[in-house]
Amino acid sequence: MNVKMDGVEMDVLAVWREGSVVKMVDQRKLPHSFEIIDLKDHKETAWAIKVMVTRGAGSIGCAAGFGMAQAALEAAYLPDKDFMVYLNDAADTIRATRPTAANLFKAVDKCLEAADWGKVSIKVENIVKAAEYILNDDIKATEEIAKAGGRLIKDGFKILTHCNAGALAYIGLGTALAPIRQAHRDGKNVFVWVDETRPRGQGARITAWELEQEGIPYALIADNAAGYYMQRGEVDMVIVGADRIAANGDTANKIGTYEKAVVAFENKIPFWVAAPGMTIDLQTKTGDNIEIEERDPEEVTKMWGLNDAGEPTTISIAGVGTNARNPAFDVTPAKFIDGFITEHGLIQRPFIEAFYSLFASPGIPPGNKYAGT
Numbered sequence: 281m282n283v284k285m286d287g288v289e290m291d292v293l294a295v296w297r298e299g300s301v302v303k304m305v306d307q308r309k310l311p312h313s314f315e316i317i318d319l320k321d322h323k324e325t326a327w328a329i330k331v332m333v334t335r336g337a338g339s340i341g342c343a344a345g346f347g348m349a350q351a352a353l354e355a356a357y358l359p360d361k362d363f364m365v366y367l368n369d370a371a372d373t374i375r376a377t378r379p380t381a382a383n384l385f386k387a388v389d390k391c392l393e394a395a396d397w398g399k400v401s402i403k404v405e406n407i408v409k410a411a412e413y414i415l416n417d418d419i420k421a422t423e424e425i426a427k428a429g430g431r432l433i434k435d436g437f438k439i440l441t442h443c444n445a446g447a448l449a450y451i452g453l454g455t456a457l458a459p460i461r462q463a464h465r466d467g468k469n470v471f472v473w474v475d476e477t478r479p480r481g482q483g484a485r486i487t488a489w490e491l492e493q494e495g496i497p498y499a500l501i502a503d504n505a506a507g508y509y510m511q512r513g514e515v516d517m518v519i520v521g522a523d524r525i526a527a528n529g530d531t532a533n534k535i536g537t538y539e540k541a542v543v544a545f546e547n548k549i550p551f552w553v554a555a556p557g558m559t560i561d562l563q564t565k566t567g568d569n570i571e572i573e574e575r576d577p578e579e580v581t582k583m584w585g586l587n588d589a590g591e592p593t594t595i596s597i598a599g600v601g602t603n604a605r606n607p608a609f610d611v612t613p614a615k616f617i618d619g620f621i622t623e624h625g626l627i628q629r630p631f632i633e634a635f636y637s638l639f640a641s642p643g644i645p646p647g648n649k650y651a652g653t
Contacts, residue, residue, distance in 0.1 A: 283314060283493060292316070294339045294448045295346065297411065300353045302346045304334045307448055311489035312586050322351040322370045329384070330377040335482070336449020337523045337559055338418050341383025345411035347374045348391035352407040356400060363400045367392065367407075379571045380532055380609050382524040382561040387414050414558075415451060421556035422452030424623035429459025429519065429554055432621070433470060437463070437516040440473040440506055440544075443534035444486040445521025445554065455521040455554040457490060459621060464496045472498040473515060475506055477534060479579040479606060503536055507543045518544045519621070522555040529614030529631030530567025531555075535607055541616035553612075554621040557639050567611035577604035 283292055295304050302319040308331070309315050317333055319325045325347035329340050351370030355363045371388045378384060394410040395403040433439065443449075445456035453461050463470045472491055477483035484500055491498040501509070509515050518540055524532040531537075531553050544551040564570055581598040598604065619628040627634045 293415075293451050294336070295334050295342045295451065296415070297346045297349065300350055302328075302343065302350060304328055304343065305448060306333050307335055307486060308333060309592075310448075310485050312592065319350075321354060322347040323373065325350060326373045326377050329374070332480070334448075336444065337381040337383045337521065337555070338422075338450030338452075338455070339448065340378060340381055341387040341558060342411075342415045342418060342451055344374050344377075344384045345387040345391055345414040348388060349408045349411040352391075352395070352404045356404045358400065360400055360403075363403065364395065367395060378573055380523050380573045381559075382564075383558050386558055386561075387411075390414060418450060418556065418558065419452035421558070421623040422447075422450055422454060422458050425455055425554050425556065425621050426453045426458035426462035428623075428625050429552070429621040430462030430466060432517065432550075432552065432626070433459055433463040433468060434516070435468045436470075437468070438471045438473065438509075438514055440475070440509070440515045440518045440540065441487065442475045442483065442506075442518075442520050442537050442540055443477045444482040444490070446487060446490040448486055448490065449482075449521060450556075454490075455556070455621075456519045457487070458554060459519060460496065461494060464494065470496065472496060473506065473509055474498050474500045475503050475536065475540070476500060477536065478503055479583075481583075482534065506540055510543050510547045510549055515544075515547075515549055517550045517552065519552050519554055522553050522559050523609060524564065524570050525553070525555060525560045525620070525635075526564040526566050526570060527560075527562045527632055527635055528566050529617060529620075529629075529635075530570070531612045531614070531617060532567065532570045532572070532609045533612065535610050538610040538612045538616075541612040545616045550618045551616060552619055552621055553617055556623050560622075560635055560639055562635060562640060567613060570609075570611055572610070573608040575606045575608050577606050580604040580606050 302325045306315045306317045355366035391407045391410050394406040441456050446454035474487050475483045488500050522531045522533050541551050581604050584594050587593045
């Protein structure tokens with residue numbers, strides 16, 4: 281994405297690799313500062329995924345792939361048996377960072393699959409290539425999502441989105457923001473309602489920032505205001521991203537997505553999910569089988585921002601000892617979803633038949649661990 285900070289323009293990715301170093305835009309610092317962090321080994325990369333230096337299904341999938349490439353490079357001098365022990369330990373470390381997004385697990389599996397044959401030097405080369413393939417494939421997928429979804433957006437549309445599903449969440453053009461970017465570039469007059477997305481404020485801190493960079497008209501709203509604007513007829517469609525899509529179409533996304541889908545359904549507003557095949561998990565039969573990450577309650581009881589002096593600070597918004605819960609995602613049942621915007625075009629009901637037709641690998645029975653990758 282093209283970034284303008286302090287009068288300087290640069291074209292950067294959310295995550296990329298330079299040799300054995302993984303580089304990430306530190307999304308914890310946005311929108312007040314733009315910083316790039318260097319991660320020197322797979323353990324540092326795993327830490328960065330866990331604490332959300334990078335976030336969003338695609339970006340953490342790419343980070344996971346690069347973390348596996350780092351592990352392979354770190355162990356390149358070991359004999360084959362020890363190399364595989366080291367690689368599998370690294371895979372366990374990376375898998376343990378965040379449990380919900382399908383992309384992370386698929387990226388790790390792809391890199392392990394790349395180590396199925398050859399001597400250690402060949403395995404290292406193949407793992408590094410697999411990680412780069414994941415990145416490049418994601419970029420291409422977002423371009424196709426932009427084209428497919430852009431056709432849904434009419435001139436004058438007001439679109440609601442939730443959380444951040446832009447170029448910082450899914451490398452390239454993003455997922456939910458990709459069709460919006462396409463419509464804007466096609467000269468359509470579009471406007472975006474940006475949910476703040478408590479508790480970490482990815483909408484307020486990142487989506488609004490991305491739209492500002494792109495020059496796309498928007499307004500930031502409190503999460504609780506979305507229904508108000510839907511009821512008043514000021515929302516023409518909802519587009520969100522996804523972290524894991526079950527075989528039946530049930531979709532896990534940032535907490536609060538389910539509420540938006542229900543209200544959109546009640547108000548007869550189209551609700552679309554933008555996501556590539558990498559996010560569709562045929563092993564997961566329904567949303568009931570999706571593990572929901574629960575994060576530190578302090579994300580709910582505290583807030584981060586700049587004080588009046590322009591200094592970054594954290595403040596408490598609840599009393600000492602306040603009991604809080606903090607699920608990071610919820611699951612939207614397929615019945616509330618009008619369709620999926622993918623690199624293969626628009627997918628509408630019946631979802632399960634369409635998913636198996638598109639994403640189940642030939643000769644691999646549905647439910648196999650690599651089906652849908």
